[in-house]
Amino acid sequence: MHVSSATQPNTSGTTQGSAPVLSSDFETFLKMLTAQMKNQDPLNPIESSDYATQLATFSSVEQQVLTNDLLRAVQSEIGAMGMSQLAGWVGMEAKVLAPAQFDGDSIDIATYPLSTADSAELVITDADGTEIHRFEIATDSEILQWDGTDANGDLVPHGQYSFAVQSTVDGAVVETLPAEVYSRISEARTTNNGVYLVLEGGAIVHSQDVTGLRAAD
Template sequence: MTEISQTTSAATSAAATQTANQTTTASAISSDFETFLKMLTAQMQNQDPMNPIESTDYAVQLATFSSVEQQVQTNTLITALSDQLGVIGMSQTASWVGMEVKSDAPAYFDGDPVSLSVTPNASADASYLLVRNSAGTEIQRVAIDPTESEVSWSGMDKDGYAFPNGRYSFAVENHANGAYLSSAGAMTYTEVVEARRDGGDITLILNGGGEISADEVQSLREAL
């Protein structure tokens, strides 16, 4: 709960800073317009009486300045809207801290079984769960039911000893009649320990130090 409060506070502070910047921009536009009117008035006062400037030229100058002014204001509003949406998204995503997200990121093994979500291959009659360590080396190959969509990795080797704590990635290899069919990644459920805003993106810090974008999350659930 402390982490969520701190994150939301930071987002609110960012919004306040953006509001101050918008006020400064608006003041600058107003000041520039006053300067433009003074220059236009001076131009009218000092024009050649024998060759006065056409009124249409003044209209063009006014229209040009007005167009630029409107564009600046539009850009400011778009930026403000984008930042505000980012603040809202950050505030909502911060509530994910302490929950488990499903993604294709490696899972952190700490001695407890790791829950995995896999996509069955209807043509397969045999499937194997491939386990790789943080270096990408395959450390285990376990037969699983090819029709199951949810499996659990115990984290034990063939002799019944637990693998070292750390981050592991998973994939499923499918076979039919002894021949290789296909391979697919396995989704893992990992607890979120921090939500961080990086520019316009929101990054989730996972248990064990992994990082993913909030856009990579497939689903969300209460921590088991």
């Protein structure tokens, strides 16, 4: 089990310092607004609606800054408390759009052909991008298994393989999309950019790219 953590950004200073900064800016804004009112042309006074617009604009910016600070604080808290939860991910299988490691066991693949397709094929390529096998699948296919054999029925070497679903309508290929696979998680990492998962075989994906989790067989 491997859960590691990179240096997290210090958001506490930003959050605590925002209020004084905004307060100071608001006071400056009021002084400028007062000066604007004093120095306006009496024959062509500024409309009250213009003042309201300026105030609303400043208020909107102020609220956005406060919201951003709050989000950073929440993200920091999640990163700090998430390590124990991440430990539970290690050893599980993640459903992700990434190459899968074949070590002799069948690989579960999520295949979703185009709904209007007449026929569909699963295309399998090796780490070099060379096609090693393709075979027809049901147009309503979802999860299926690849047993690790190539077009000749021989077992392929251990390594990473990618999968794509090719949908055909009236004999013409209309869509080719990468297919998600279930891969075992070997490590979880927290970084400044979020949580990353290292999959069996070395592929690295962001936690946000995980669309499913299940216990390993």
